[in-house]
Amino acid sequence: MKAFLRNFFAGFLALVVFTAICYLVAKSKLEEKPEIKDRSYLIVDIYGEIFEYDPPTGVMGGMFEGKPETLNRILCNLEKAAVDDRIEGVIMKLSASNTAGGAMHQEMRRAIKKVRKAGKPVYAFTDDMDRNTVSLASACDSIFATPTAWVVFTGMSLTSMHVKSMLDKLGINPNIHKIKDYKSAAELVTRTDLSPEAKENLRWLLDEFWDMQLSVISEERGIPIEKIEELMEHAIFMAEEAKEAGLVDRLVYWSDLADQLKREDDEKLRTVSQADYATVDPEELGLKGDKKIAVVHAQGMIGGRKNKVDPLFGVMMGHESVCSELRRARRDKDVAAVIFRVDSGGGEGLASDIIGHEVRILADEKPVVVSMVDVAGSGGYMIAYRATKIVADPLTITGSIGSISGKFNMTAFHRKLGITHDFVTKGPMALLFSQYRDFTEAERERFEKNHWDGFNMWLADVAKYRGMTFEEAEKLAHGRVWTGRQAKANGLIDEVGGLDRAIELAKELAEIPAGEKVTVVHYPKREKSFLSSLLGGGLAASVRWAAYRYLHQDVLETARSLSSGPVYIMDDSWIK
Structure with a gap:
């Protein structure tokens, strides 16, 4: 018993010491303010997952798994760079491997143009571009690419996934009600392909994306729309081909570009990272x-x-x-x-x-x-x-x-696993939401009426706040x-x-x-306090963030690197 207590308290003391060390490290990192030198270039690296705002990872998540990039930080830093005399210009390091959507790209483009309007150059540097990256890079003064850059410039597509056949094989039967024909999210489990209404909706979205994105590229790269469509026929470009096509301006490695941009009296290009520049208080710059x-x-x-x-x-x-x-x-x-x-x-x-x-x-x-x-x-x-x-x-x-609601009948799936269920009930509708049988005709009628009542109440409220009649709102819903x-x-x-x-x-x-x-x-x-983060669930948040980052960024990044271009790899299993 004494040995158990001794080991218990020794382990507890070690945990306290470890926690204290982590706290001191976190505190020093948060309080440390980097020096921003004159004639510096702000480096904005658009790579990996881009969130709109800091996700709830906790302080420890930021420490041990790296602070994720956010649109908010990008926009704030570009706003500061436009008025900060210490910042000579901005370099946007762009990769096709990023999750920013069209609206995020548009906001970055507007922020880039404000920096340029302030008289400061903004350069794009890339080693991997697609059509979306070209659209973003077009807002910059020039687009630089490595001589071995990979440029994929194709038409647009929207892909849907359907798991109904898989559910059929597993013995899982969806009892789904959707409101209504255009609510295509339900088709994930109810169909093996897109409904005509879903295809109609996706086509009008593609028409919008096509019109807006190609107009931007055409205007800012000086390439006629007809020529852009010809480039999409070529689809995959070596760096030199991309330059000849007008998709990039110069081919240069990063080290050479840095040497060309640095001042003569500097040993190397003065740069400041996104994370370091984020510590600059806008108040210091009169913002x-x-x-x-x-x-x-x-x-x-x-x-x-x-x-x-x-x-x-x-x-x-x-x-x-x-x-x-x-x-x-x-x-x-x-x-x-x-x-x-x-x-x-x-x-x-x-x-x-x-x-x-x-x-x-x-x-x-x-x-x-x-x-x-x-x-x-x-x-x-x-x-x-x-x-x-x-x-x-x-x-x-x-x-x-619109709305989707329902349940999944898991009976056949459970039987495949050797699991059965039996019931004793009292009163009507006792098995309404049971996962072990389909809706009866009476249950489905009651369920769908309730679903429609709730939706129509929402739609009437939308109509009220948007100044429409119910019928006008219904045509948009x-x-x-x-x-x-x-x-x-x-x-x-x-x-x-x-x-x-x-x-x-x-x-x-x-x-x-x-x-x-x-x-x-x-x-x-x-969250800035390590202890408050820990006591407020920060440790669990950090663990969830680490798992998410591994599944959604590290694994998918590896998968993409193996599918986005030539892979130069050998079988080294025989080397021991």
């Missing part, structure tokens, strides 16, 4: 004002109570977390207006409605401007439409006002998906633009003069 505008960030699948990172589903938006931040902004007397920054394809209906209700309460007291990012559809639209105004990028995916440009034309949003336009509109609504500077504050606040 703050007396009045505050709060930006509340809401990203990921909607579900549960608290924001978290799920190893399989990624960033999850919890209604209690988001509502808490909205209430914080509402109760802060110094906050004149609020931007609700939404990047979500939806999720749980109840959680979505709770968040949307909190938005309405806030909008009754202060102007609330929704700023949609890559996607704000279905539940993502539900949390947004009760705001004072809605702004979306032209390439934002929004709408999808039933699962139909729209780009931001289409949503502006049909009345689902108020304006097209990014975060910068949302801030301008918030100032107008709060009666702040257009030329007056404001302080922009972001919620949720970034």
Whole structure:
């Protein structure tokens, strides 16, 4: 017993010491402020997963797994670089291996142009480009590529996945009801291919993407639309071919480019990373004002109570977390207006409605401007439409006002595993949501009526807030998906633009003069205390983040590297 207690307390003491060391390391890293030298180039590396805002990884997640890149940090740093005399220019290191969507690219493009307008050069450097990367890089002064760069420039496609045949083989029978024909997410489990309505919807989205992206490339690279389509026939370009086609300007290795850009009296090019430059307070550069505008960030699948990172589903938006931040902004007397920054394809209906209700309460007291990012559809639209105004990028995916509900009959699957079930019930509809049999005719009728009643109540509310009749709103709903440009034309949003336009509109609504500077504050606040993060669930958050990062970034990155171009590899299994 004495030996057990001795070992127990020794282990406990070791854990305390380890925790203290981690705390001191984290504290020193957070407090350390790097020096920004004159004549520096800001390096913005667009690679891997790009989130809209810091995911809830906890302090330890940032320490041990690397802080993920975010659109918010990119935009803030470019805004500072435009006015910071120490920053000589910006280099955008671009790779096709990034998850930023069309709206994120558009916001980066606008921020790049502001830096150029301030008289500072912005260069793109790449070793791996696709059509989307070319569109982003076109906003820069010049595009540099390594002499061995891989450039894939093809047409557009949208692919759907269907698992119905797999479910049939497993003995899992979906009892799904969707509202309605255009709600194609349900087709994942109900069909083996796309329905005519789903194909129609995807075609009009592709037409929009095609028109907007090709117009940008044509205008800024000086390539006629007809020539762009010819280049897509070629599809795969060696670096020299890409230069001849006008997709890049110069071929140069990174070390040579750095030597060419450095000053003669410098040994090497002075650079500052995204992470280091993020420590610069905008107030130091005169970017703050007396009045505050709060930006509340809401990203990921909607579900549960608290924001978290799920190893399989990624960033999850919890209604209690988001509502808490909205209430914080509402109760802060110094906050004149609020931007609700939404990047979500939806999720749980109840959680979505709770968040949307909190938005309405806030909008009754202060102007609330929704700023949609890559996607704000279905539940993502539900949390947004009760705001004072809605702004979306032209390439934002929004709408999808519809609903999916039902259950899965698992009986045959369980029988394959040797599992059976029996029941004793009392009262009607006792097995309504049982996973061990299909709906009866009476149950399905009752279930579908309830589903329609709930949806129609939502649609009537959308119509009220968007100033439409129910019939007008219905023509835009039933699962139909729209780009931001289409949503502006049909009345689902108020304006097209990014975060910068949302801030301008918030100032107008709060009666702040257009030329007056404001302080922009972001919620949720970034966790800085190691101990508070640990006590508040930061350790679990860090573990979930590590698992997610491995599954979604490290594994997929390896898979992509083996499929995106020539692979020079040998069988070395015989070398021992």
